[in-house]
Amino acid sequence: MRWAARPRRPRSASTRRATPPVPRPFKFDSWEPGAETTVSAYDGYWGEQGQVQEVIFRVIGDTTARRQALESGSIDGYDLVAPADLGALEGAGYTLVNRDPFxxxxxxxxxxxxxxxxxxxxxxxxxxxxxxxxxxxxxxxxxxxxxxxxxxxxxxxxxxxxxxxxxxxxxxxxxxxxxxxxxxxxxxxxxxxxxxxxxxxxxxxxxxxxxxxxxxxxxxxxxxxxxxxxxxxxxxxxxxxxxxxxxxxxxxxxxxxxxxxxxxxxxxxxxxxxxxxxxxxxxxxxxxxxxxxxxxxxxxxxxxxxxxxxxxxxxxPVPTLAFASRVSSYPASPVQDEVYNLIELTE
The missing domain is CATH 3.10.105.10 (Dipeptide-binding Protein; Domain 3)
Incomplete structure (x- = not known):
C-alpha cells in the first residue's frame, strides 16, 4: 500500500534502548528524510496480521500534487484532502474517510x-x-x-x-x-x-x-x-x-x-x-x-x-482522507494513530 503522508520522526536511540521491545504488526524498514518511509509486516507479531504487507509513506506537500498522485495510481491514499476537491473525488468513485475532529x-x-x-x-x-x-x-x-x-x-x-x-x-x-x-x-x-x-x-x-x-x-x-x-x-x-x-x-x-x-x-x-x-x-x-x-x-x-x-x-475542522476504490476500510484515528493491519482491501 502506498500512502502520501508526513512521516513520523523515529524515536531516539536512547529512547529505544530504554523501552522494552513489544511485538507490533509492522517493523521499520527505511527512512529517506523528506521523501519516503517504509514499514513492512513483522513476522513475530502475535495478532492478526491483516492484508497489508507493506506501507510506503511518501511526502507530497502540495494538496493538488497529492490528489494527482492518487488519480494517477501512484499512491493508494492520502491525508488532508483540500475541501475544494471533496466533491470531485467522491464523484469519481474514490473513497473518502473523515477523522473525528480533535x-x-x-x-x-x-x-x-x-x-x-x-x-x-x-x-x-x-x-x-x-x-x-x-x-x-x-x-x-x-x-x-x-x-x-x-x-x-x-x-x-x-x-x-x-x-x-x-x-x-x-x-x-x-x-x-x-x-x-x-x-x-x-x-x-x-x-x-x-x-x-x-x-x-x-x-x-x-x-x-x-x-x-x-x-x-x-x-x-x-x-x-x-x-x-x-x-x-x-x-x-x-x-x-x-x-x-x-x-x-x-x-x-x-x-x-x-x-x-x-x-x-x-x-x-x-x-x-x-x-x-x-x-x-x-x-x-x-x-x-x-x-x-x-x-x-x-x-x-x-x-x-x-x-x-x-x-x-x-x-x-474535519480532516478527510481519500483512497482508491480498492481500499474498502481504513481505521481513521482522531490523533492519526492508525493501525495498518486493520486496513481492508478488495483485491
Whole structure:
C-alpha cells in the first residue's frame, strides 16, 4: 500500500534502548528524510496480521500534487484532502474517510503589538468574524464552529463560556472607543502560512482571504504577510514581530492541559502577554488528581481565557482522507494513530 503522508520522526536511540521491545504488526524498514518511509509486516507479531504487507509513506506537500498522485495510481491514499476537491473525488468513485475532529483552528492576537494589547480591539476583532460563514464557505463539511480552545470531547469544555457574536456595528463601536476611526483606522499585520495543509487548517490561503474580507468590512486595514511553514512557525513562536495570525493544534491525547495548557500555560512569543492569574489557574488545574476535580477547574479556565481573549477560536475542522476504490476500510484515528493491519482491501 502506498500512502502520501508526513512521516513520523523515529524515536531516539536512547529512547529505544530504554523501552522494552513489544511485538507490533509492522517493523521499520527505511527512512529517506523528506521523501519516503517504509514499514513492512513483522513476522513475530502475535495478532492478526491483516492484508497489508507493506506501507510506503511518501511526502507530497502540495494538496493538488497529492490528489494527482492518487488519480494517477501512484499512491493508494492520502491525508488532508483540500475541501475544494471533496466533491470531485467522491464523484469519481474514490473513497473518502473523515477523522473525528480533535483539533482547534484559531486566530491568534499578539499583545506585543500595542493595538492588540487593548482588550477593546481584541473584542472588536472577535465580533467582526462570522465563524458560520467561514465554516460554510471555506472549511470541510462537518466542521463545527469553536467557542473555546479545545474540542467539546475534552473534559473542562464549558458549554456556557462567554462568546462574541458576529456584530459588525458592535465591532466598529469598540474600535471607535479605542480611538480608531475611518480617518484613523486600525492597521494590523495579518500573518498566515502558505503551501501547507494541517488537520486544523486544510487551506490557510482561503481561510486568510475569508477572514481578511470580514475584518476589512469593519474598517480594519490589514498588511498581509505570508511565509512557508517552517519560516512561519519560527516567526510566530520565535519573536514578537507578528500581529494577528492563523494557527491551531491537533490534540496528542484527551486532556485539557494538552490544549489550553499548551497554548496559555506560560508567557510565550506567540501571544505576547504575561497573565499571572491565568498561568496560576492552569498550574493548579494541572495538579488536580481526578477528572471530577479537573472538570470544573478547566471550565473556569476556559471562561477566564474567553474574557481575557488572547485569540479567537474559530473552528474544529474535519480532516478527510481519500483512497482508491480498492481500499474498502481504513481505521481513521482522531490523533492519526492508525493501525495498518486493520486496513481492508478488495483485491
Amino acid at each position: 483539533n482547534i483552528l484559531y486566530l491568534g492576537m499578539n499583545q506585543a503589538d500595542p493595538a492588540l494589547a487593548d482588550i477593546r480591539v481584541r473584542q472588536a476583532i472577535a465580533h467582526a468574524i462570522d465563524k458560520e460563514q467561514l465554516v460554510t464557505q471555506v472549511l470541510p463539511e462537518g466542521t463545527t464552529v469553536a467557542s473555546q480552545f479545545m474540542p467539546d470531547s475534552v473534559i473542562g469544555f464549558n458549554s456556557g463560556v462567554t462568546t462574541y457574536e458576529f456584530d459588525q456595528e458592535g465591532a466598529k463601536a469598540l474600535l471607535a472607543e479605542a480611538g480608531y476611526t475611518e480617518a484613523n483606522p486600525l492597521t494590523l499585520t495579518f500573518n498566515y502560512p502558505v503551501n501547507i495543509s494541517r488537520p486544523y487548517m486544510p487551506n490557510p490561503e482561503q481561510i486568510f482571504t475569508n477572514l481578511q474580507s470580514q475584518l476589512q468590512a469593519v474598517g480594519i486595514v490589514l498588511n498581509p504577510v505570508s511565509n512557508e511553514w517552517g519560516e512561519y512557525l519560527d516567526l510566530i513562536q520565535g519573536g514578537s514581530d507578528h500581529g494577528i495570525h492563523l494557527l491551531g493544534w491537533t490534540g496528542d491525547y484527551n486532556d485539557p492541559d494538552n490544549f489550553v495548557g499548551t497554548f496559555f500555560g506560560a508567557a510565550s512569543n506567540e501571544w505576547g502577554f504575561d497573565n499571572a492569574e491565568l498561568f496560576s489557574a492552569l498550574t493548579s488545574a494541572r495538579g488536580l488528581a481526578t477528572e471530577d476535580e479537573q472538570d470544573p477547574a478547566y471550565q473556569a479556565v476556559n471562561e477566564q481565557i474567553a474574557t481575557f481573549l488572547p485569540g479567537v477560536p474559530l473552528a474544529n
